[in-house]
Each structure stands twice: as C-alpha cells, then as structure tokens.
Amino acid sequence: MASAKPWYLSRTIWASLVTIATAIAGLTGVPLEGIDNAALAETLLQAITAVSGLIAIFGRIGARDRIG
Template identity: 70%
Template sequence: MNEIKAWYLSRTIWASLITVATALAGMLGLPVEGLDNSALADTLLQAVAAIAGLVAIFGRLSAKDRIG
C-alpha cells in the first residue's frame, strides 16, 4: 500500500462519515432505518470523483499558463 490518494477518494472515510451522519440523524429523530450505507457510500464516492473531474477540466480550461 504505497500509493497515496486524496482523503475524499477513500471508501473507508466515506463509509465512516455516512455511519456518523446516519447515527446523528437517528438521534435527531430522522427516519434512517432501511438505509443502505454501503450503497450510499459508493454513490457519494462516485459523485465526488465526477465533481473532481469537472473541477480539473474547468481548471485546465480557465488556466492562464501552458502546461510545460
């Protein structure tokens, strides 16, 4: 495991955040039973990857300097 990736691309981080969020939602009285945390984590991770790709494309198109 020598590869480095951004924290927001980690499934473990997303699954942990979703677990904390659903626990807090349950404490606040929101209906969270039947929620598939694994599917939600995968969906959020895909959304983050898509947004990161769009930001990279936009950044490159709006850049003032050439790539050397």
C-alpha cells in the same frame, strides 16, 4: 503501502462519514428505514469523483498558462 491517494477517494472514510451521519440523524429523529449505508457511501464517492473531474476540466479550460 507504496502509493497514497487523497482522503476523499477512500471508501473507508466515506463509509465512516456515512455511518456517523446516519447515527447523528437517528439521534435527532430523522427516519432512516430502508437506507443502505454501503450504497450511500459508494454513491457519494462516485459523486465526489465526478465533481473533482469537472473541476479539473474547467480549471484547465480557464487556465491562463501552459502546462510544462
């Protein structure tokens, strides 16, 4: 692999986190019928991407110095 990406953009990491979360939820008695782990991981990844984009935009708007 020549390039690296942040950990929070990895689908494998998010799928693993969702798997761990659903396992813990199952152990604590939370009903999990009908939950699609892959779809949940994809949705979380899209939400994180959208939030990071908003943070970048608002960070640039609020910046006091020019770039470059």
